[in-house]
Amino acid sequence: MATTTDPAITRDELQLATRNHGFPLEILRHDITPIGLHYLLVHYDIPDVHPDAWSLEVRGAVHEPVFFGLEDLRRRPPTRVTTTMECAGNGRALLGERPISQPWLVEAVGTATWTGVRLADVLDEAGVSDDAIEVLFTGADRGVEGGEAQSYARALPIAECRRGDVLLAYEMNGMPLPPQHGFPLRLVVPGWYGMTNVKWLTSIAVLREPYHGYQQDTAYRFRSGPDDPGRPVSRMEPRSLMLPPGVPDFLTRRRFLRSEPVELTGRAWSGQSPIASVEVSTDGGATWARADLGPERSRYEWRRWTMRWNKPEPGEHTLMCRAVDALGHAQPTDESWNYGGYANTMVHRVPVTVTA
Numbered sequence: 001m002a003t004t005t006d007p008a009i010t011r012d013e014l015q016l017a018t019r020n021h022g023f024p025l026e027i028l029r030h031d032i033t034p035i036g037l038h039y040l041l042v043h044y045d046i047p048d049v050h051p052d053a054w055s056l057e058v059r060g061a062v063h064e065p066v067f068f069g070l071e072d073l074r075r076r077p078p079t080r081v082t083t084t085m086e087c088a089g090n091g092r093a094l095l096g097e098r099p100i101s102q103p104w105l106v107e108a109v110g111t112a113t114w115t116g117v118r119l120a121d122v123l124d125e126a127g128v129s130d131d132a133i134e135v136l137f138t139g140a141d142r143g144v145e146g147g148e149a150q151s152y153a154r155a156l157p158i159a160e161c162r163r164g165d166v167l168l169a170y171e172m173n174g175m176p177l178p179p180q181h182g183f184p185l186r187l188v189v190p191g192w193y194g195m196t197n198v199k200w201l202t203s204i205a206v207l208r209e210p211y212h213g214y215q216q217d218t219a220y221r222f223r224s225g226p227d228d229p230g231r232p233v234s235r236m237e238p239r240s241l242m243l244p245p246g247v248p249d250f251l252t253r254r255r256f257l258r259s260e261p262v263e264l265t266g267r268a269w270s271g272q273s274p275i276a277s278v279e280v281s282t283d284g285g286a287t288w289a290r291a292d293l294g295p296e297r298s299r300y301e302w303r304r305w306t307m308r309w310n311k312p313e314p315g316e317h318t319l320m321c322r323a324v325d326a327l328g329h330a331q332p333t334d335e336s337w338n339y340g341g342y343a344n345t346m347v348h349r350v351p352v353t354v355t356a
């Protein structure tokens with residue numbers, strides 16, 4: 001993996017950025033992100049899956065392998081879970097030295113309601129053996145990454161698989177999964193970073209030994225450099241975003257607002273422990289004030305915050321917000337660097353010009 005300190009993004013990064021989109025920050029106004037506006041990340045190509053030919057295989061350390069068709073799953077009593085999902089690479093392009101990869105700024109997040117069956121129920125049906133430690137999820141998409149030909153695949157510890165809110169989902173916001181979000185079936189693991197939620201699922205393998213594939217051992221690890229094995233990326237770290245106030249400049253997206261009271265608002269989430277507070281600065285971080293928090297709708301849904309800015313004085317300002325979770329983890333002011341560019345949750349900065 002190559003890294004660069006050139007703030008200009010490369011042609012390869014642009015190619016990835018036009019395929020994989022973030023969500024428009026003004027959409028922070030919605031509790032649930034409309035389907036076409038949810039962020040998107042596809043490592044390879046969207047696979048061509050025909051629902052009639054598709055089946056899900058559950059194999060490995062189970063009593064006996066089981067196959068499910070889409071209708072088998074849809075006939076069962078549905079479970080619904082609303083969760084905020086964020087790409088582990090969100091914030092990568094803000095790093096001083098960044099890996100050449102998907103160049104996210106801060107928009108790689110969305111909140112959706114997923115409908116499906118509980119993974120735990122499907123595993124119970126197959127009969128998981130007592131010595132199982134992980135479950136491997138494999139998608140129908142294939143490509144080459146790090147010089148390795150592969151299907152997209154990730155393993156999850158067995159304890160997480162037994163949670164009642166981990167789904168094999170066939171609907172997103174009440175519609176069949178659209179092709180880009182994993183049709184016909186995807187894994188949904190509330191609280192974990194995006195890479196965990198394997199799309200276009202075709203196979204579930206229960207394992208007695210740890211899985212060592214590319215997306216587990218090479219990608220999605222906090223590493224200090226190419227030779228550091230690092231530690232795995234798992235749950236989302238606390239982050240808040242601000243709905244940019246006022247109106248944007250077309251090219252730079254710098255904000256313009258009038259010198260009158262304005263309600264600042266945004267969302268905050270954490271996969272580790274609930275959001276405890278959100279703090280806002282209107283003077284570039286010199287002073288911070290506590291925002292009001294909206295209701296906690298469900299554990300892994302982002303939470304709305306608001307704060308009234310009473311005296312926007314004419315001139316240039318940098319607005320900032322930072323979240324603190326119940327474990328006391330706060331978003332850092334400066335970047336948190338690692339070789340893969342994961343979980344750079346540095347405070348969100350919104351430069352604004354206040355006009356008289």
Ligand SMILES: Nc1nc2c(c(=O)[nH]1)N[C@H]1C(S)=C(S)[C@@H](COP(=O)(O)O)O[C@H]1N2
Pocket residue numbers: 038039040041042043044085086087088138139140141152180181182193194195196197198199200
């Ligand atoms: N099969 C498969 N699953 C996948 C991916 C992929 O490329 N292939 N991308 C992962 C990553 S890195 C993220 S961030 C999320 C993105 O989900 P979304 O595109 O539905 O927002 O899907 C994950 N699941």
Ligand SMILES: [Mo]
Pocket residue numbers: 041086087088089194195
């Ligand atoms: Mo991701």
